[in-house]
Amino acid sequence: MRAELTAAGIDPALVASAENIGGGTYNTAIRLRLTDGRRLVLKIAPSAPGLTYEHGLLETEAEYYRRVRGPLPSVVGAGPGFLLMTEVPGIPWSQVRDTGPHLRRELGAIVAGLHETTGDGFGYPQDPLHPTWPAAFTAMVDAILADAARYEVRLPRPAAEIAHLVRRHEPLLAQVTTPVLVHFDLWEGNILLDGGGVSGIIDAERAFWGDPVAEFVSLTLLRDLDPELLEGYGVPGFDPAALRRLALYRLYLGLIMAVEMVPRQDSDPARARFVRRRLAEVLDTVQRAL
Template sequence: MNDHRPRLDEHTLHRVLRASGIDPAEVTSRTELTGGTFNTAYRIRTSGGGFVLKVAPSPDSPRMTYERDLMSTETAFYRAAHGHAVVPEVVHADFTRQVVPSDFLLMTELPGDNATTLTAPERAALRGELGRVVAGLHEVTGTGFGYPQLGLAPTWREAFAAMVDAVLADAARFGVALPLPAEEVAASMGKRADLLDEVERPVLVHFDLWDGNVLAHGGKVTGLVDGERAFWGDPLAELVSPALFGDIDHDRDFLAGYGAAPFTPSARRRLAMYRAYLYLVMLVEAAPRQYTGPGHEKGQSLVREHLTIQLAALG
């Protein structure tokens, strides 16, 4: 993997902190957080509390269409979700690129570790609470559909079609081989587009709620983080990433906490569309991020397999 993420020297970090209203003299420690693959992130501890700083890659680094101005979306997500779900509080965000030549976001640090560190029984005990947290998130509604940084559409059908078109164009631009020709993928996704007209209310969707983006501490969910993939859309789309490569229908605790009704045939087809879209994103993003190695190849094979399954499910 060719890591394009910027690193901040101490002088630059102090400039960022001062721009955010934090006195660098109060910093007691800083640690780079290495789990991400797009932004650079630091945990910063001060005598007054803890913060997380995220710095976007250079604006001219290769990226997918939806990844343009991605930090503005993450910032908007936290601000919109605040008071409805457990998310970090935005301390300062700067998109002028004058303090550093990239966007940056400083937010409060939340307690806990991500759910990948939990034992299986600990994780299972939290699924119902996670469902309730996500239900709170979906109380937040917007004025249109789609990615906020790309402009909102008046209908979910129009927004989702643009999202699919963009990821297929990205696949062509980066030379990513799909399991089917792009035209066939588009036809499969478009075949059931009329079902999207059932979605009339644009809710705030995180769209990346795998265990690594869910914080937990003391048997409680303490935060939803990394909201950079967020969009305004169908709440059903949220139910894909918590059951990545699986079926949320098997997670009874999560669904009970969320308050989900039994899935109708229409809802199941929409879920297949959203799974296919997420797998397309996962397949294509590997190219601009220049992932390499046996682990990458194995992961890509798994994504292709599940993408093919979801496209077939659309019939």
């Protein structure tokens, strides 16, 4: 850690303790306690190859924290392959039982605030941006399908058929004209709770400029859209067009989850069956929407 801390302007001699946080599937995260009382988190990118979009992710995460307002870490220092930031208090929502609906309303309001950050182009910040959302999203899907071929991942349908299915929805995607910075990984493991409320949002390395509706893929990863979340977000519900776009974004995440198991060397057969079944279901949903 010495090189990363020095590059961030932190004297390595100030480190009183260092603990691998664990729980992640890509970057390494280390909790640091400094002798001056500061509590920091250092993230270091892996050297192993991953998916096509998995490059410069920590630079993207740093950009997210610098541009978005909310209960987020503050960037202390960043450079090639590392990010040093303040630690946000709290424990992951996924580790807490018996949470009430008020937290879903609070979360919805926080997400609405996150979505106030808009940009000038669509796609991943670490890549060249596209002028339209259809161009960006089809490029994102094409990249993960190319990864599936590279890693020899068997998909429920041929890659060419999936790509064609997505392109048939381009007029629907064209309804999105304002690029919003979307976290896209807001499952309960990346939402922290403290003092009876939502204290932090972390792990924004997979953010992209796109349709804010895409945020609700991870927000409802294993559940339906709930009225409490939508109430907090400030909308009574999604119209049919938004629900169709949401299905497309669920398809994209399903493809990522299926393909990334190979470079992650995840050989859990139960998880593989679950991911493949969910991907097949969402493909059917997207097909029926035409």
